[in-house]
Amino acid sequence: MNNEQYELSQRQNRTREHLKQAFIQLIKEKGYHAVTVKDIVDQAAYNRSTFYLHFQDKIELADDLLHSMLQGLEDSVGKPYVHGQKVYTTKLNFPSFNLVTYIYEHRHFFELIKYEDTLPGLHTQLPSTITKIYNEQFIFKTINDIPVNMDYFKRYTSYGFYGLIIHWISNDFHTPQEEFIQDVIDLSKTHIYSFEYVGR
Amino acid sequence: MNNEQYELSQRQNRTREHLKQAFIQLIKEKGYHAVTVKDIVDQAAYNRSTFYLHFQDKIELADDLLHSMLQGLEDSVGKPYVHGQKVYTTKLNFPSFNLVTYIYEHRHFFELIKYEDTLPGLHTQLPSTITKIYNEQFIFKTINDIPVNMDYFKRYTSYGFYGLIIHWISNDFHTPQEEFIQDVIDLSKTHIYSFEYVGR
DNA sequence: CATTAAGTGTCTAAACGGTAGACACCCTGA
DNA sequence: TCAGGGTGTCTACCGTTTAGACACTTAATG
Numbered sequence: 001m002n003n004e005q006y007e008l009s010q011r012q013n014r015t016r017e018h019l020k021q022a023f024i025q026l027i028k029e030k031g032y033h034a035v036t037v038k039d040i041v042d043q044a045a046y047n048r049s050t051f052y053l054h055f056q057d058k059i060e061l062a063d064d065l066l067h068s069m070l071q072g073l074e075d076s077v078g079k080p081y082v083h084g085q086k087v088y089t090t091k092l093n094f095p096s097f098n099l100v101t102y103i104y105e106h107r108h109f110f111e112l113i114k115y116e117d118t119l120p121g122l123h124t125q126l127p128s129t130i131t132k133i134y135n136e137q138f139i140f141k142t143i144n145d146i147p148v149n150m151d152y153f154k155r156y157t158s159y160g161f162y163g164l165i166i167h168w169i170s171n172d173f174h175t176p177q178e179e180f181i182q183d184v185i186d187l188s189k190t191h192i193y194s195f196e197y198v199g200r
Numbered sequence: 201m202n203n204e205q206y207e208l209s210q211r212q213n214r215t216r217e218h219l220k221q222a223f224i225q226l227i228k229e230k231g232y233h234a235v236t237v238k239d240i241v242d243q244a245a246y247n248r249s250t251f252y253l254h255f256q257d258k259i260e261l262a263d264d265l266l267h268s269m270l271q272g273l274e275d276s277v278g279k280p281y282v283h284g285q286k287v288y289t290t291k292l293n294f295p296s297f298n299l300v301t302y303i304y305e306h307r308h309f310f311e312l313i314k315y316e317d318t319l320p321g322l323h324t325q326l327p328s329t330i331t332k333i334y335n336e337q338f339i340f341k342t343i344n345d346i347p348v349n350m351d352y353f354k355r356y357t358s359y360g361f362y363g364l365i366i367h368w369i370s371n372d373f374h375t376p377q378e379e380f381i382q383d384v385i386d387l388s389k390t391h392i393y394s395f396e397y398v399g400r
Numbered sequence: 401c402a403t404t405a406a407g408t409g410t411c412t413a414a415a416c417g418g419t420a421g422a423c424a425c426c427c428t429g430a
Numbered sequence: 431t432c433a434g435g436g437t438g439t440c441t442a443c444c445g446t447t448t449a450g451a452c453a454c455t456t457a458a459t460g
Binding site: 211256 | 418
């Protein structure tokens with residue numbers, strides 16, 4: 001009764017997820033271009049036919065993977081931030097919490113940013129997605145309401161955040177998540193007065 | 201051609217794994233006794249019939265989960281310890297490295313030790329398994345070869361190690377794995393001269 | 401006390417996801 | 431020039447999972 005035709009079954013979703021995880025692993029091991037469909041199904045322990053039931057080819061898998069993760073990143077912002085028993089709403093707190101949490105939860109994917117021969121588009125679309133999020137979902141106030149070109153300001157701060165993320169990932173998340181978030185907040189306080197989630 | 205009858209297929213293994221993970225999650229949320237088979241299949245997104253194809257009941261699932269994890273812990277000791285590019289053999293290094301690594305990799309499971317209404321047997325069988333490992337797989341030398349009752353000594357040190365593990369888990373693995381291992385080594389040096397893996 | 405609601409364990413037919421294996425095709429390197 | 435290996439497609443089949451029913455137990459409720 002629940003099988004809406006536009007919706008993949010859990011089983012199919014799981015299979016796709018397994019294939020994606022295998023793909024991520026293989027990109028890290030041998031580089032994007034060297035990975036074959038055969039490699040992927042071997043790694044994930046599926047039949048090659050099964051791959052083609054889900055994706056046209058390696059490129060479609062790569063696109064799907066990239067876009068689903070970036071979409072997830074965008075969607076993560078509005079959700080309440082959960083830590084331990086406490087639930088923080090983004091209204092009251094620093095909104096990029098959720099971005100940080102999302103990235104850490106999906107670190108197997110985001111670690112791909114460390115590699116040269118990696119997912120096509122990742123190095124360009126990750127930063128631009130962060131900028132998009134800053135533009136669409138946040139309202140900033142500068143310290144003392146100093147007037148600025150807000151487009152520039154958001155671009156500047158979003159790339160700053162991106163830089164911190166890259167650093168964090170490159171150092172294998174050595175700084176614990178909590179601490180990293182605090183660092184981000186401290187840095188932001190040098191030039192941002194407030195930071196509010198406005199929904200979409 | 202590959203279906204040895206004594207070996208579960210990858211698909212079945214995955215299904216069992218999904219059910220186990222759902223079970224772990226639910227025990228944390230509502231306690232072992234409150235978890236129903238229905239809860240498990242809902243959480244894991246399977247049909248209730250499917251559960252009974254794999255397990256007789258909740259108790260068998262619990263037993264399977266507990267024993268497979270403790271077995272994995274025992275088996276982990278002999279394997280080479282991998283960190284970054286380097287591979288350390290247990291001969292040359294501190295053998296409980298592998299225990300620590302295994303526990304951390306399966307932290308979703310081992311976190312169950314924090315709960316009261318948790319997997320039956322976990323609170324007793326985890327420490328006794330560690331003692332068993334110490335007894336069967338390690339040779340100790342005391343500092344200056346001070347003679348001791350080695351059974352007592354192993355029991356003492358294994359429970360000491362267990363205590364550290366509990367602490368580490370209870371603090372949500374706040375200490376990074378590397379650092380924790382170093383702490384374990386430092387503590388051990390106060391009374392253990394050497395520590396060698398002897399296989400089984 | 402009777403009645404509902406919810407879970408249990410078992411069974412069946414049917415649906416569906418995944419498999420094996422073959423096909424023609426395209427590269428690439430020896 | 432040819433062999434080896436990957437690609438994309440197809441088909442018949444297999445085995446896991448599903449839906450849904452069954453009789454049964456247990457706990458809560460009016």
